Amino acid sequence: MTVQDVRAFNRFYTGVIGALDHGRHLYAPYTLTEARVLYELAQAPHRDVADLRSLLHLDAGYLSRILNKFEGAGLIERGPSQSDPRRRRVQLTARGREAAALLDARARDTVAALLDTVAPAERPRLAEAMRTIRDVLGAESARSAEVVLREPRAGDLGWIVQRNAALYAGEHGWNADYEGLVARIVADFAEDHDPHLERVWIAEQAGRAVGCVMCVRDEAPGTARLRLLLVEPEARGHGVGDRLVRAVIDFARAVGYRELVLWTNDVLSGARRIYQRHGFVLVAEKPHRSFGKDLVGQDWRLDLRDPGA
Structure with a gap:
């Protein structure tokens, strides 16, 4: 070149x-x-x-x-x-x-x-080319700016709702139903959560929030649920998602949960690869119509009693 x-x-x-x-x-x-x-x-x-x-x-x-x-x-x-x-x-x-x-x-x-x-068949190739340019030219600056995981501050919970809605609308065409779901999840956490058993993490880089994840109690006894994993596009490919998921796993195991579960959709391939790397196992999947799209919902599970997890 x-x-x-x-x-x-x-x-x-x-x-x-x-x-x-x-x-x-x-x-x-x-x-x-x-x-x-x-x-x-x-x-x-x-x-x-x-x-x-x-x-x-x-x-x-x-x-x-x-x-x-x-x-x-x-x-x-x-x-x-x-x-x-x-x-x-x-x-x-x-x-x-x-x-x-x-x-x-x-x-x-x-x-x-x-x-x-652009023809639909050519869009994945275009997206991959753009990711390659961004990764190659931005690799040094991405490495030099440390990512830290922290507790949410005032306004961060609102940011979680806003960024989930904007990113999934832009990347997958999901409608406002998804924003409503995220808003309810976040509002439930804000209004009533046990800080010893439930947490939110914000990933921050150079003073900017670039990711988030939640750990909340599930209805099943001894079970925690991982929710709302998100990584901003410019921060992807540098281990931010892995760090967020690992933080949830370590926290859930430390406070005594026996298993960790999550629900996602098959179109979110990047997130699913992260879950698989950390030992989550697919236990069920079911087609559904949500957020204005035909999707396949998936339930994943991680046994926290497994020392290899």
């Missing part, structure tokens, strides 16, 4: 996106960089300014001017960081969330228009 190869691909891809956005309204009334800032702010309840600057690789002065503009327009609020009062925190207002949602909808429509030009 040569420099010319990369530049030729960049010109081609830029031309494709430019042709789709023929009206030049995709980011309006914001610049591309301003739209990126809005997008990142929408991915979490709040962000420290220093983390935002590092994530987007922006000059401090440039980012400050963007945030000043957003604050003047009523899109953001700023205050001291919750983790370090010497740092500044920024979060979207209701108006800011509306602006970010509008840009996100435009972006989804643009990508949908692009995919409409």
